[in-house]
Amino acid sequence: MPRLCQTEGLTDDQTEILKAVRTFVDEQILPVATELEHADEYPQEIVDGLKELGVFGLTIPEEYDGLGESLLTYALCVEEIARGWMSVSGVINTHFIVAYMLMQHGTEEQKRKYLPAMAAGEVRGAFSMSEPGLGSDVSAIKTKATRTDDGGYTVDGQKMWLTNGGTSTLVATLVRTDEGADSVYRNMTTLLLEKEAGFGETAPGLTIPGKLDKMGYKGVETTEMVLEGHRVRADQVLGGEPGKGFYQMMDGVEVGRVNVAARACGIANRAFELGIDYAQQRETFGKPIVEHQSVLFRLAEMATKVETAHAMMVRAARIKDRGERNDVEAGMAKYLASEYCNEVVEASFRIHGGYGYSKEYEIERLYREAAFMLIGEGTSEIQKMIIGRSLLKDYKL
Numbered sequence: 601m602p603r604l605c606q607t608e609g610l611t612d613d614q615t616e617i618l619k620a621v622r623t624f625v626d627e628q629i630l631p632v633a634t635e636l637e638h639a640d641e642y643p644q645e646i647v648d649g650l651k652e653l654g655v656f657g658l659t660i661p662e663e664y665d666g667l668g669e670s671l672l673t674y675a676l677c678v679e680e681i682a683r684g685w686m687s688v689s690g691v692i693n694t695h696f697i698v699a700y701m702l703m704q705h706g707t708e709e710q711k712r713k714y715l716p717a718m719a720a721g722e723v724r725g726a727f728s729m730s731e732p733g734l735g736s737d738v739s740a741i742k743t744k745a746t747r748t749d750d751g752g753y754t755v756d757g758q759k760m761w762l763t764n765g766g767t768s769t770l771v772a773t774l775v776r777t778d779e780g781a782d783s784v785y786r787n788m789t790t791l792l793l794e795k796e797a798g799f800g801e802t803a804p805g806l807t808i809p810g811k812l813d814k815m816g817y818k819g820v821e822t823t824e825m826v827l828e829g830h831r832v833r834a835d836q837v838l839g840g841e842p843g844k845g846f847y848q849m850m851d852g853v854e855v856g857r858v859n860v861a862a863r864a865c866g867i868a869n870r871a872f873e874l875g876i877d878y879a880q881q882r883e884t885f886g887k888p889i890v891e892h893q894s895v896l897f898r899l900a901e902m903a904t905k906v907e908t909a910h911a912m913m914v915r916a917a918r919i920k921d922r923g924e925r926n927d928v929e930a931g932m933a934k935y936l937a938s939e940y941c942n943e944v945v946e947a948s949f950r951i952h953g954g955y956g957y958s959k960e961y962e963i964e965r966l967y968r969e970a971a972f973m974l975i976g977e978g979t980s981e982i983q984k985m986i987i988g989r990s991l992l993k994d995y996k997l
Contacts, residue, residue, distance in 0.1 A: 604903060605869050605910045607676060614673050617658075621680045624649060629684030637687065637965050640818040642767070646688055650681075650721075655692055657719025660699055664715035671855055672917040675862040679913070682866025686969040687819040689866070693859050694763045697852045698725030698772045701790070705839045705848045710792065714770060724797070726768035727856070728759045728825060729849055736982045738774070738846065739784045743827060745775040745791060751834035753777070755791065755805075755827045765808050765823025767797050772838065772852070773825075779843045790838035790845035793830070799823075805830030816968030854930045855920060856977045861913040861933040864941035864973040868909060871941075871966050872902045875948035882953075895951060902944045909937035928990045935983035938973035945970040 610618070628649055636643050650656065659674050660666025674696060682689040699718050702711055717723035734740055743757025755775060762771065770792060777789040795803040799810050807826040814822060834840075838848055876899055879890035889895045916929040945966050949956040956963045974980060 602873075604872065604906050605679065605865065607672075607910075607914055614669070614676070617667075617669070617673060618676055618680065620653060621655070621677045624653060625680050625684035629681070629688060633685035633688075634959075634962055634965050637685065637818050638959060642821070643685070643688055643691070643819050646685075647691055647721075650688070650692065654719075656695060656721040656724075657699075659696065659703075660715050660719040661703065664711060664719060666715065666719040670917070670921045671858060672914065672921055675858050675913060675917045678859055678862040679866040679869070679910070682863040683870045684866075685819070686863055686867055686972070687817055689859075689863050690763050690817060690820040691767075693856065693863075694727040694768070695725040696859065697727045697856050698770060700855050701772055701838060701848055701852045704851060705790075705844070707835075707840045709835065710838070710840075714792070718770075723770050724764060724768045726762050726764045726771045727852065728762050728771050728773040728793075729853075730759065730761045732758060732760045732824075734760070736978060738788075738849075741774060741776055741788065743773070743775045745777045745789060745832070747777070748831070752836070753791065753832050755793075755830045755832060757827050759825040759827070761812075762808075762823045762825055763820060765825060766799050766811065766821045769795060769797055771795065771825065772849075774845050774849050777842045777845075781843055785846040786843050788845035788849075789842040790848045791832050792836045792838055793832065794836070803830065815971065816965070817972045850927075853977060854925075854927055857930040857934040857983075858913060858916050858920065858926075860973060860977045861909070861916065861930070861937040863976075864934075864937035864970075865906065865910045865913055867966055867970055867973065868902075868906045868937070868941040868944040871945040871948040871963065871970075872899070872906050874961075874963050874966070875899060875902060875951045878948075878955075879951055889951070898947050898951065902947050905940040905944050909933075909940045912936050928987055931978075931983040931986040934977060935980050935987070938976075939980060941973050942970045 654667050657666035658669050662668040678689045745753035745755045773791050773793050775791055778787050781787050795806050799808050801807045805828050808823050811821045879895050880888050882889050912933040916926050916933040919926040919929050949963050949967050952963050955961050
């Protein structure tokens with residue numbers, strides 16, 4: 601077993617789950633990841649394998665046909681999957697966030713309707729908060745849900761950056777409902793939008809135009825969603841009560857940030873593996889480059905960053921598993937892991953020299969994937985704002 605990214609205090613079940621996932625990554629993902637990524641091809645066989653492993657229902661309680669595992673177990677599995685190919689972890693991330701929001705905030709009817717099918721991978725979840733002009737300012741949301749006479753809503757607007765926008769069939773979507781509250785944040789509602797998988801008009805008044813072309817994060821589709829007079833029933837309001845959408849979404853984002861931290865840890869760990877392997881094979885000036893002190897020091901720095909990021913991610917997950925707020929810890933983990941991920945990948949890229957720029961070498965793919973970690977689930981600057989504001993409350997004079 602590799603020395604890095606070990607986690608103390610795991611149960612036998614957690615250890616067996618991680619062993620199974622790591623074996624799957626080594627045998628089913630790593631051999632095909634670069635080829636599929638360059639082709640921007642959806643990894644259907646890999647996704648089917650993850651369904652068989654039970655990953656789609658990993659955190660869903662047993663009473664809803666899931667495995668009932670913790671956020672920590674999930675995050676460690678994501679770390680392993682991202683080590684193989686970060687895009688695959690994206691296939692299950694938004695699905696996991698929607699399942700989490702249903703578990704925490706859904707009505708019993710909503711849980712029984714969606715969670716068993718989500719655990720089986722038959723219903724696939726997507727998470728929609730961002731809009732074309734929104735960025736990190738959630739208060740500027742424009743997508744509007746207008747109440748109808750039957751208690752439902754008509755929704756109009758445009759959403760952006762939906763991971764799994766095409767393959768999903770259930771989209772947790774943040775909208776403005778203007779319920780008359782004195783705060784913009786209490787005038788937001790999460791709607792559970794139902795649609796068919798695919799592109800085009802996948803439900804009346806709901807259109808997924810097509811895939812957005814991206815620098816990296818390929819294979820998994822990222823899309824827009826256009827809503828024009830889309831009708832939803834009253835029972836599609838998450839939790840059955842409007843005006844709570846912002847707080848529900850922020851709860852989901854906290855676990856999402858642990859997820860992105862785990863992804864960054866996985867990418868960094870793989871970059872270290874590639875770097876230390878290459879450094880032992882490549883020779884310059886009559887000896888392997890690992891025997892040059894500058895390369896050896898670089899590897900030591902890389903390994904230290906991988907370990908530090910992993911420890912922060914594990915701590916954030918465990919705090920959430922205790923039922924405590926982890927906004928600071930999740931922000932710290934996401935911020936540190938994403939920055940260190942980029943530094944470790946760049947260091948590995950430098951170790952590879954000119955070959956690192958070639959698409960024949962895996963590090964080229966990681967170099968493009970690492971950039972997404974800096975912006976997914978909030979930029980480093982947003983994390984610093986969250987961390988700083990919370991610390992001021994704790995240390996107020």
